[in-house]
Amino acid sequence: MAKKKSREPSPPSAAAKDGAMTRDRLIELLNEDLAREFQAIIAYVVYSQVIKGAAYMAIAKELEVHAGEELSHALVIAKQIDYLGGQPTVQPKPVKTSDKAEAMLRFDLQNETDTIRAYRDRVRQCEELGEFAMAEHIREILMDEQEHQIDLATALSEDVPRT
Ligand SMILES: [Fe+2]
Ligand SMILES: [Fe+2]
Numbered sequence: 001m002a003k004k005k006s007r008e009p010s011p012p013s014a015a016a017k018d019g020a021m022t023r024d025r026l027i028e029l030l031n032e033d034l035a036r037e038f039q040a041i042i043a044y045v046v047y048s049q050v051i052k053g054a055a056y057m058a059i060a061k062e063l064e065v066h067a068g069e070e071l072s073h074a075l076v077i078a079k080q081i082d083y084l085g086g087q088p089t090v091q092p093k094p095v096k097t098s099d100k101a102e103a104m105l106r107f108d109l110q111n112e113t114d115t116i117r118a119y120r121d122r123v124r125q126c127e128e129l130g131e132f133a134m135a136e137h138i139r140e141i142l143m144d145e146q147e148h149q150i151d152l153a154t155a156l157s158e159d160v161p162r163t
Helices: 012-016 023-050 054-082 101-128 133-157
Strands: none
Touching: 023 054, 023 101, 054 101, 054 133, 101 133
């Protein structure tokens, strides 16, 4: 099946301007997002199974749902990297471990907060490059990440962190 690829280099005007977004820079940033999605998949798969204690059973089930959503995000991000002519990474960001349920939930909450911050930037950067459909895909992912953040903050009886 023919694949639509756009491999044109960034226009010189965009490249010349200091700090301007380019397609190559966007590929790098999306690869960081993909590494964060892989990290989230691993954390949710493992934490959902090892979290113990009656108080945490509901959130453990919820973490299983998150794992599946993170996988679908990883697929969307990998597709965007491929579309831009980049090579999707195979390396997750490191996953922390703990035998304490609360610590695991805190790691997840911190990661979701970092992820939300990154995707907000990414929406703006996609739009700066005229990649409006890509920005729309990332907005959809962002909605899921905000739900994840709320689930985790609620399970920890905390306010949702300001991002
Ligand atoms: Fe995600
Ligand atoms: Fe998430």
